[in-house]
Amino acid sequence: MMPRKTTISLIKCDVGSLAGHHVVPEPLFNIAGKNLKKAKEDGLISSCHVFNVGDDLQLLMVHERGESNPEIHKLAWDTFQEAAEKALKLKLYGAGQDLLKTAFSGNVRGMGPGVAEMEIEERGSDPVVVFAADKTSTGAFNLPLFRIFADPMNTAGLVIDPGVAGGFKFEVLDTVENKCVVLRCPEEMYELVGLIGTVGRYMISRIWRARDGLICAVGSVTKLSKIAGKYVGKDDPVMIVRAQRGLPALGEILVPFMHSYLVAGWMRGSHWGPLMPVGVKNAKCTVFDGPPRIVALGFQVANGKIASDDDGKPMVADLFDDPAFDMARREAVEYASMLRRMGEFEPARLGVGQMEYTTLPQILERLKERFKPA
Ligand code: F6R
Ligand code: MG
Ligand code: MG
16 A cells, blocks of 8 residues: 655745734734635645744645645645735735745745655654744744754754664755755764855755655745845744654753844844744744744644544644743843844844845945045
8 A cells, every 4th residue: 555645735835913013913814724624625635734933924734735736735725825915905014025926837836935845655653843933034944943853952852762863864945046955964064064154145945864765854945035036024933843753852952042142133134133932922022023933733644634632733833832932032021132232233233135125225326436455
């Protein structure tokens, strides 16, 4: 018998938000909930969960149609379109912000929404974690992914579990030249760090277990600013990670978030800011349009669906809604206050080449006659 193949699709989009770039309001959730419920009744998807991180509407769908399926992508696209129309009617902020193209052409990749998709052969029991962040870019996941899948000081299994000890293979995308390379760890760990430490250019897109090629992690790597040719918002990345039994344990996947660390994005996509792990109820950006937030949702994939409770409701655990991450949240506030004291001076502000907003060309133009040889 062919093993069952199940696809997890997490597709997200900023279609408009409440009180500036702050949070997705109820009427937009209602549209997403209605459309996904209908898709479930029609048999297109088998489970879904709608949530938000800041101003990004997140559609988590589980189905058996594979990655890049045109019907699944159309469902997401039509849902975002409908929500954007509602946002426009309500005069919400940034209505349709990430919908960069008008005509749907079979796949939402390259059209604005962020996508992470993973087709898996279900193991006996398959725990999965999805991460979603707001006010930052995909390079923000390089550090935790390295820790989870390559750092023996983070993941005990790399050292003491024979099922994990063989290491992992990382696909790294060069977002400037649009090409990718696969590196194997631990053998090529230094080369890997040499690339992915440059978080604005090299981004981890996929990870497989080295010994058998089992898919373990998938990230969304879209450079929105590149698609639009002008600033339209930070990429606000999502990723899917599988856990346990020959893979990093759930706790090894979460431990990198015990401490806050700096990511590119925050106000006007032009500053370094501390990433703050939060439960969904606190996934809303405030101070200086942040600090950048990240949520983690855990669930079990079971027989082509998200395992559900007795009423058929998918069981989803809000993993950062936990006092164990209080320290990271406190650190994030402290780092935020330290960085904001520096105002528009580097390194609080991103380097010139990485800023999403700048007035520098106008300033230089205005002052060009007044610059004299030094
Ligand atoms: C960052 C972000 C916000 C906006 C900022 C200015 O990703 O979305 O920080 O850049 O609030 O927004 P506008 O230009 O829409 O007033
Ligand atoms: Mg926005
Ligand atoms: Mg956003």
